[in-house]
Amino acid sequence: MSDGQSTWGGRFTEATDAFVARLNASVSFDKRLYAEDIDGSIAHSAMLAKQGIISDEDAAAIHDGLEQIRKEIEDGTFQWSTDLEDVHMNIEHRLTALIGDAGARLHTGRSRNDQVATDLRLWLMRCIDGLLEGVDALQAALLDVAERDGQAILPGYTHLQRAQPILLAHHLLAYFEMFERDRSRLVDCRSRCAESPLGSAALAGTPFQLDREHTAAALGFNKPMTNSLDGVADRDFAIEFTAAAAIAMVHLSRLAEELVVWSSQEFSFVEIGDAFATGSSIMPQKKNPDIPELVRGKSGRVFGDLISLLTTLKSLPLAYNKDLQEDKEALFDAADTLRDCVDAFARLIPACRVNSERMRAACDDGFVTATDVADYLANKGVPFRTAHHVVGRLVGWCLHHGRTLVSLSLEEFQQFSDAFEDDIRQAVTVESSVSARTSPGGTAPVRVTAAITEARQRLSNR
Ligand code: ARG
Numbered sequence: 001m002s003d004g005q006s007t008w009g010g011r012f013t014e015a016t017d018a019f020v021a022r023l024n025a026s027v028s029f030d031k032r033l034y035a036e037d038i039d040g041s042i043a044h045s046a047m048l049a050k051q052g053i054i055s056d057e058d059a060a061a062i063h064d065g066l067e068q069i070r071k072e073i074e075d076g077t078f079q080w081s082t083d084l085e086d087v088h089m090n091i092e093h094r095l096t097a098l099i100g101d102a103g104a105r106l107h108t109g110r111s112r113n114d115q116v117a118t119d120l121r122l123w124l125m126r127c128i129d130g131l132l133e134g135v136d137a138l139q140a141a142l143l144d145v146a147e148r149d150g151q152a153i154l155p156g157y158t159h160l161q162r163a164q165p166i167l168l169a170h171h172l173l174a175y176f177e178m179f180e181r182d183r184s185r186l187v188d189c190r191s192r193c194a195e196s197p198l199g200s201a202a203l204a205g206t207p208f209q210l211d212r213e214h215t216a217a218a219l220g221f222n223k224p225m226t227n228s229l230d231g232v233a234d235r236d237f238a239i240e241f242t243a244a245a246a247i248a249m250v251h252l253s254r255l256a257e258e259l260v261v262w263s264s265q266e267f268s269f270v271e272i273g274d275a276f277a278t279g280s281s282i283m284p285q286k287k288n289p290d291i292p293e294l295v296r297g298k299s300g301r302v303f304g305d306l307i308s309l310l311t312t313l314k315s316l317p318l319a320y321n322k323d324l325q326e327d328k329e330a331l332f333d334a335a336d337t338l339r340d341c342v343d344a345f346a347r348l349i350p351a352c353r354v355n356s357e358r359m360r361a362a363c364d365d366g367f368v369t370a371t372d373v374a375d376y377l378a379n380k381g382v383p384f385r386t387a388h389h390v391v392g393r394l395v396g397w398c399l400h401h402g403r404t405l406v407s408l409s410l411e412e413f414q415q416f417s418d419a420f421e422d423d424i425r426q427a428v429t430v431e432s433s434v435s436a437r438t439s440p441g442g443t444a445p446v447r448v449t450a451a452i453t454e455a456r457q458r459l460s461n462r
Contacts, residue, residue: 007089024322026328030086031073032328040198048105048108051211053209062106109199116324117197139180165363192240194222199231203320233319233324235309241334246299248342269355272289301337304330309331312324373424376424394416406425
């Protein structure tokens with residue numbers, strides 16, 4: 001494009017250097033904001049006409065022209081130009097080519113600074129709406145498996161050492177709660193995102209009598225932002241979203257890691273469905289958990305996106321600075337990555353076959369009911385610390401003699417404490433251990449069944 005026609009050509013005598021133009025341009029990635037840019041321009045021009053700042057005819061021409069451009073973009077016939085730098089100037093340039101002077105009036109009382117902030121907030125609000133559906137589907141998938149296979153008993157772990165038996169449903173519901181908080185962080189972030197910067201203009205506001213409430217409402221924002229400098233300068237909404245995404249990725253990565261470990265031959269607690277697993281190009285026997293591994297690995301990208309946004313914003317003087325153009329790729333990447341991982345797990349989790357025999361067998365040789373023996377003695381009046389010591393000796397003896405707790409006779413128990421009575425033999429079973437844990441939030445089947453019902457209700461009330 002010759003400098004005479006460029007947006008700021010009036011001030012310049014030399015054309016932009018080709019390398020500078022390429023480095024400066026953001027259109028390759030910000031064209032993704034086209035729908036929000038068009039919606040914002042339609043709202044802005046309609047408001048300008050309502051306020052008597054442009055004519056109704058001009059507003060109508062702008063509206064029609066923008067709808068035509070939307071169609072061209074969606075049909076793939078729109079000619080994007082790097083020389084036109086970004087999505088905003090590409091669209092405005094095409095509009096003016098289509099409708100002449102009316103198009104050139106669109107930018108009255110507006111700047112790219114408030115335009116891009118508006119577009120990005122709007123994009124993120126819509127993105128969060130989609131993500132919330134994805135998280136709902138993931139939570140529903142966890143509940144489906146909790147209902148289908150949740151009665152399976154497996155060892156719960158601490159330090160990845162067998163600790164106490166739990167219901168599989170209890171384990172799955174733990175993730176349901178993590179994703180519930182991730183969801184509420186997204187909802188919370190959306191509410192702060194839903195304030196419109198449009199009408200902040202370049203930084204100081206504008207002498208035109210804009211109706212900012214009108215454009216905010218037309219675009220689905222809750223209200224206009226209070227301060228014009230803040231409106232164009234901050235990207236805390238992008239940081240906040242990416243931080244929420246990073247936390248969600250932490251949760252996904254923990255589930256991913258468990259799927260990798262649980263599907264190993266050493267554990268064999270689950271088998272990932274063939275449609276969600278991959279083979280090896282050299283080892284014919286292999287079935288690899290690539291999707292959980294990828295989810296685990298992709299968490300790193302999102303943490304990187306967060307650091308990138310924090311660093312871009314840090315120490316940045318008010319108001320707009322070109323550094324802010326760097327916000328988009330990190331935000332898009334975090335959003336895309338989270339969405340992909342949420343969707344992948346919503347589909348993969350129900351496609352896992354649960355091996356409840358292996359889970360149950362893993363409870364048999366790890367002394368997972370040792371705490372129940374200590375609790376038993378405490379119930380018979382032995383101080384818990386003493387009981388803990390007694391059971392420690394008992395476990396040591398079993399290890400030495402190759403015995404398990406369930407195999408011991410009453411007489412053998414009584415060698416360690418005369419508080420043991422006949423009912424100890426029942427108390428050490430895995431099933432009674434699980435059933436005994438009736439404390440609120442515990443793994444007893446009565447608790448877990450109620451927890452599933454309550455979780456279902458939360459999902460259906462949305
Ligand atoms: N492409 C720019 C960005 O993404 C749009 C805003 C440009 N504003 C400016 N004054 N150069 O940040």
